[in-house]
Each structure stands twice: as C-alpha cells, then as structure tokens.
Amino acid sequence: MKIHLLRAFTSGLLLLVFISCGNSGQKNRDSGISRIVSLNEESGTPLILERQDQDCTSKDALNFIGEQTVEVYLGGAKENYVSKNIDHSILRGLPSLNSPAIWKTTWGAYYREKNGIGGHSFTITRPEKNLIFCKTKQTYSLQSIESAGLSATIGIDQAHQLHLSASSNKLSKVHLSILPYYQEIVTERSEKQSDVLISSSRIYTDNAFYHHGQKGIYYLPQSVEAIADRNPMPFWKMPFVGAHEYGHHILKSYAHPHHSVIDKLLMEQKGCFKSPINSSKKAISLTNFNLETNNYITSVALKAFHEGFADLVAHYAFGSTGGPKMDAIGCMNKTRNANSRYFNDSKEKYLSEHELDIYFGVTESGRTRGCETNYSDSHHIGAIIAYGVNQLFSTQTSDYKEKAKLLFKWAAELRPLVSSNPNYTKENASTYFTYLAINKALKVMGISAVDSINNPKECKVLKNVFPFMTSASSNYSLCQ
16 A cells, blocks of 8 residues: 655745745734744655545445454554454434444545634645445454554543443544644734734644634644654554543533533643643733633633543543553653653652642743653643642542543533633632532532541542642641
C-alpha cells in the first residue's frame, strides 16, 4: 500500500511575511494596523491513509456489515496488539458506519479554523466522505481508512456501554471523523506593538479532540515525526483515547447541553493528549467581575474538569483492568492514570492555591519541558481532579460500575453550577468553582461539606489532594 505524505512546514524556522504597502497597507492604517506578521509554525507532516477497498461505492454498500476484525493496542510491549471483533450488526441505513454511540463516520475532510480578531470561523475546504463497507468479515490493514474508523469505535462504544449500565439518561449520538488535515489560523494584536497583527498558522497532528459545537470526535492524522520519534501508534488504535473523547460528550450532555458561550470558550483547545498549542490564558481581572469575566473563569475551570471527568470515564469503562495503557504516548502512563498518586516526573498530584493560581494565570509559572508537570495545562489539573475524585469515590466502593454511577450523578450536579455562573470575587477567583464542584462530588456521596469533618476517610483525601479546601488559611477551611 502506498502511504502519501502531506507536506507541512517542518524546518523548525518561522516564515515571516510583512504586508505594509499598496491599498492593503492603507486599509491597515485606517484601522490602526500598520503591518501584519504571518507565522507558519512548526508542524508535523501528516500521513494520509488510503481506502483499502477502493472499489467500494455507495451503490454496493452493505446495510449489514457483520463482524469486522481490527487490531488495537492495549499497552506494554511495543507490538502488543490484540485483535478485537466488532459486531456492527445494528447498522441502520446507508451510507454511514454506525454503532450504538455514533450516528455517522466520515473521513477525508480538510478543516480550516480561524480564531482571534475577526471572530471565529470553521471551514471545510475539502468535503468529507462517509465511511462505507462493501464486504463482510474483512480484515483491514493497519494503515487503512477502514481500520482507523473501526478501531476508533472500540473505546467510544465501551464508554457508551458504561453509561448505559450506570445511568438511565439518553445521550445524542456523536459524529466520528478521521481527519487527514486540520489547520488553525490565529490572528491577534502583538503584545509589544498594538499596531501590529500576528497571524500564526499551524497544522495539527497526533491527537484527538471533542468538538463541543459539532458534537463530534475528531482524530487528527498521525505524523511522520511521531513514528520516527516515539512508538508508531495511531491514536485510533488506543481505546483509551476514544473512551476519553466520549467522556467529553457525556459531560457536555449533562453539564452544559445548550450553553453556546461556554462551548465556544471550550473549543479554543485542540487535542486531549498533548499540551495545547495555544495554551496561554489571559490573567483574571481582579477588579471587573462582569458576566464576560465570570463566563471566562467558569470555562477555564470547566476545561480542567472536562479533562479529569473524561479520564475517569475511560478508566471506569474498562473495569478493574484500569483500561488500555497510555504508554504509547509520551508522559502519559502515570499522569493520566486515575489510580496514580504521581505524575510522570514523580510530582505528587494535589491542588493548593498555588497550583490553581498558576492555572488561572494569577501567578506566572516557569517554562516546562518534556514530561515535567505543567500546572497551566488543563490536562494536568484535570489529572489531579481525576485522581482526587476517584479517591473520594473509593472511600465508598471499589466497584467501577458503582463509581460510574456516582460520576454521572456528579455530572448532573454540575449543570446548575455552570449555568448559574458563580459569584466570583478577587479572593476566590481561582478556587471557587473547583471548591463548589468538589462539594458536588461529596453531595452525590451523601456528604455535606459542612459535616465533612465527621467523615475521616473523605477528609484525608481532601487534605492530601485538595489542600486548598482544608488549610486553615484558606477561604474554606474544611475538615478543621
């Protein structure tokens, strides 16, 4: 099979283009802009998958595709693939691959997203195609579109089954997309020169994300660089990834199903398994707490809770095994393990006011490298939340299905918290949402925060993992 490469800027240099002449320059001066600096940031080189069954057309597509064999990676040795048989006998109609959780699966779309000055736009520059099958009981090769689509469904379906077993709530289905190309262009004013616009472009690879507006799970292409530098493992081959992304869908459905402002703020981040490219957050205004500021604080807090919640869904979806390992992705096997007390760099997972101030931009943090813990990253704050909430649930049960029941009840309790927009102040801006949200977890466990001192097991968890809630000098001083 031929593997095509989609070339990107990979030289490690930034290409600078200055536009400040002619009619365009006059227009820029009229609007207070003297020049535009265009940056093509270093990006991966996407591998483009091919259809294995290239003769398959919609007129030959099957309503019933039967049992398909794919291989997924369960961790450990680099070649530890396990064959999984997927029965998609519930396929209903053409031309989409379907599952209990997915309403359509597509591939081949080129997406371009623009953010910053001028607003937000989301454009499909090459149309998507529905993933269809014309053969039953076919084994597809690792680098085929068919294998990617089928493999991605395993974790999604597993998380869906967990939700069915633990909750009676109905969820809408998601759109699953295998993307060969995703470009984001961000335009913003220079921090040093207000009359200069900075336009940066990046092609995303080696990741997956949930799109809150589209209710879609998107797998970005694998890159040549990832194969050369790390384990040659596409994200769709790791069931933890699909289960995690479906966890985002569950929490959105419970906590903010129709909150377009929060959805937009949450969509600014692409990718759940690397530090985000545009991870800088504006510092919280400590003097002007209007609706816009409150929505912003809520969305920043909710990003971390989304990551922690989604990790717990993936963890619980695979029962006592703890789920497929994340060792194929650098820096993940401890950091994103809800049972692990430590990050990959051996730092302990806990949240004091210091870590939350870094996350919300109240306090600046030093630069981090490699596998170092990064408290400005929602994934790392989310990993602490996942560990802490799992420890709280463990004080009442060790059964993963029972924990899942508590998890989904907790998700329902977060909805009024998100919609009511907590009354933030200068003193509690970086801690209040997290405090209220952890209290909601205690509530579904039948514990009142006021009476928490009477629950020594839970107090031990709060003191070890959420000390900002228990220290005598904090705003909350629980368990004293």
